[in-house]
Amino acid sequence: MVMGHLRIRVMAHCNNDNHGKTMPTSSPENSSDNLADRLGGIVGTRHVLTDEASRAHYSRDLGYLPACDSELVVQPGTIDELRAVVGCVTGAGRSVIPRGGGMSYTGGYTPGSHRAVCIDTGRLDRIVEVNSDDRYVVVEAGCTWQALNEALKPGGLRTPFWGPFSGKYATVGGTLSQNAVSYGSGLYGTAADSVLGLQVVLADGRLVTTGAGAHSAASPFFRHFGPDMTGLFTADTGAFGIKATAVLKLIARPQVVRSYSYAFEHLDNVLDAQIEIARLQVASDCYCFDPYNNADFERKGVTFEQRLSIAGTTARRGLRGVWEATKMAMAGKKVLRGVKYSLHLTLPGHSPGVVTEHARLVDELCRKHGGIAITNTIPVAHQAGAFENLRLVMMGPDGDIWLPTHGIFPASRLPEAVRAFDMLADQARPDLDQHGIRTAYTIVTTGQEFLFEPFLYWHDEPGSVRLERIEPEFAEQWRDIPSDPARREMALSFREQIRDLFDQLGGLHLQLGRFYPYVSVIADPGLKDTVTAIKQALDPEGLMNPGSLELP
Structure with a gap:
């Protein structure tokens, strides 16, 4: 089918292909009640949420950006239902807002x-196919990374990028729409780098298949079937369509995983070490903490259940695991006390000898740059407690709001970006201190690039999205923290300054959404026109997540 100048394979949506149901016809004049009834006929009335609390909850994220409450919330359970819902909603003149794990x-x-x-x-959570011979997995977009990882474990497989830190809740589709780095990024890059193909529902309900799965006689084993149409729909923040399924690469799960930590006195030294380790391509995870991050770690609570889980997982690795668990227990949360800059690494491999040699190379590099080996509590817990300790990242030790801003930089520009942020933070320090706003940052290796992510912490109303993602005892403790508009305004203003600084320095962004610029920072008029034309071809009425990517 030809759409403008874009030729893609689509499946036309038929009125009678929704499990025998007739797709409802709508018009912009339909009332909300009538639209809810039609959608209830597709997904069942209990999967159409109309109450004020639900509409507000599903319309808010963690960023405090201005937002309206959605008119309705719909929870399709099959791809056919998803297509019918999208066609019904846009046919009624409403915009479609896709939501993953929130x-x-x-x-x-x-x-x-x-x-x-x-x-x-969230109901589109099935793992459709695990093909161990051809090394791919087909998964519905609402499946969480934790669920996918657990399902692949028995077969000794995993995806190269195997989830963001929030993978207990973050969905495959949401992550691919936003793009992300975390587990596995040191060797395998971003989430989008692990994708082979997609099925995407367009604004009118049609289904697009990308990658080799679109070939008339092929399986979805390869991404580059002609032009990279899969890439078009990754990192689009849902502006071009809603992910229905994803085909992800599979690799053998490493037989040996060891973790190491080093302390550094000076910023230049830890950056030099991190950059050189990235060039070795031996660490699946490598990240640096600044002094404020190190100091905060000791103050963050860890529940008894989390301690048991991490220690148990570590000990199950055999005698070495028992020794690591013992060291962690002895060190506790004091491991970073007095440490200025810390560097944490995970080295995977398929034999002890390979990992031992890689560890020797890493140790030589760190010591060359003044690093001192310290207890490896942080990276061991990061691996053993994967996806389980979200509160330790998304909230401060006293229930403070955590809000990050990031930029991705090449090695040559990373030191400049860190120093520029330090200078900006120092200049703003009197105002930040007056409002009780603290800063910290981490630097994450992603392939040969580096994600530099400053955090802001301040005391403010946590909101329902945060509270439902943390342990009940902490949610109960922090539920009544009052709103503080003055602090929030100051924090959000400084966050915008960080974003603008990174843009001026040539930093790039994942998770563009409605906060980071895209169209406005494209220097090439031809690309800007092309992006606009693609949006017009796929979504001529501007009803698919309007406003994301700075598109209608």
């Missing part, structure tokens, strides 16, 4: 109008 902090799924329907993809 972990966005850049307005990725926050409506800009009340005439919007939030589509919660």
